[in-house]
Amino acid sequence: MGDEAGTANQGAPNAGVSKSVSVRELVNRLKLEVIVGEEALDRPIRRSKVHRPGLEFAGYYDFFPIEHVQVLGKKEITYLHKLTHQERDERIGNVVKYHPPCFVVTWNQDGLEYLTAHCRKEGIPLLRTPQTTTEFMMLADGYLMKQLAPEIQVHGVCVTVAGTGILLRGRSGIGKSETALALIRRGHRLVADDAVVLKKVNPQVLLGTHNGTTREFLALRSVGLMNVVRVYGRGAFQDETRIVLDIELVPWKENELYNDLQLEPQTSEYMGVRVPCIQIPLQPGRDVAALIEAAAHNWYLQTQGYSAADEFMRRLQQQ
Template sequence: MKSITVQNIKDTFQLEVLTGADRLDRIITRPRSHRPGLEFVGYFDFFPMERVQVLGRKEINYLLTRSVEERKLHIGNIVKYHPPCFIVTTGQEEIHYLTLFCEQEGIPLLRTAETTTEFIAKLDGYLVKALAPEMSIHGVCVNVAGIGILLRGKSGIGKSETAHTLIRKGHRFVADDIVVLKKLGPTTLLGTHNQTSREFLALRSVGLINVVRQYGRTAFQDETRIVLDIELSPWRENALNNELEVVPQFTEYLGIQIPHLEVQLQPGRDVAGLIEAAANNWYLKQLGYSAAEDFMSRIQNEMQS
């Protein structure tokens, strides 16, 4: 199971540490944070104790309206479960009572000046990506007109060269050689780089190039949602599908099925152009348009007339 530490969150969001500076190595394994509202009134049946606990104005103001004894009871009932940490938003200061409990239990207490809604949105987005199941595959990842594509094929088949052509056409490069895939949801697969190879593209006979320095910042992006899996393969006689509509095929990564296409290589074939066509065709299908169905409809109309 993937994990991060409270220190990672503290550094990422530049949080102020109020107590527990020596406990920032506590482990976080659950994506998304939790606001302990129902727990303050005694309902603990579904309390996600493994999550980061965020206290906004509502929670703090509620505690301030309670008597000292009630406040101790409400806070004590939560800290005894030892969540990874507490984060107070909007720079609230009347929390000395919470600080004491966190000190006693050794739980980090941090603070941010951001509003609760804005901070939780950023924190949850970070946690989902940081803790997402992931795998690495050999290939190239590009973004063609806003559509994330994974290019695969044997070493030396021309994946990087094809990506270079797409970059020169105005599309964006994401990763070369090692593509990291992250599962962000039941149907969402994210493609990114492994940090070490960030911005670098290896071209045979030329060598390593830095895409950003050579073609500008707009030629690169850190990540993209993968919606097409395209395999580049050697030309095979009589193997291409010339039907009006190609039978849908899929490749599965981390339990998510991605539409799969095979593009065979031969001198003279515009591989980059075919990939652009495949991306645009996928987009039109999402809008409910099928060129094959449109064509057959025209033929039927002509026959009827």
């Protein structure tokens, strides 16, 4: 079930496509001041980790990540201020000639005439923010990591149940959207219906979100499209969630035994990230939404180190 099901539903990854974010998007997202380089704001950013060029200003370039956003905090600016005019001009020139996407000065530091001149000459945006260096780096890394993460689109529904991100899969018409509606009516949240975008933000974390077009919409057979925010309020929708459970809805098979109390752990794999996977057979009268709630709560307890099956076996042994 697990690995085969997950692999079969991965969709088409954008592997071959070089993703990028423009400097303009970064400026708008983080509300940065443009000191110079307004005409160069369409320069692409293709790496998610920002970089502080301290060693580079000191003359060491062996591992200079030139495709990253360069952040100049108090350490870097203070160091440059202490250099002679000739030294400063040489050190800045040696860094700027590699043409990184942009430079960002934190703490609203001023006295940047020398940086401005070099950036204007090379056509590189010089930006500024009142945020501390640590605050800006956290925000920039988080934004760029999500925007540039590898992603695939899968057919399914994504919901959060008691804060637990769940991917619901199953063949077309099996009742995924209706199950999502039942969960929303119980106070849980929709993330995406029909087309779920999965983003691999690091080797262990998979984010689920919508594709923009389907944001807030739930498609119900015989009813049509429903905007869950308009009908149930803002609490019925969440923009993204970390996927920690993959639940596949499958048809009930009459001759199949479904009385196992201690199932072997199964997983699905998406872009190399493994996610716990379970199957829920559908039968008239089964409260599928309640079963999904139970699965979410049970998963949470397991992350806290508790296993009901293990406790049950201990009780048997004690008797």
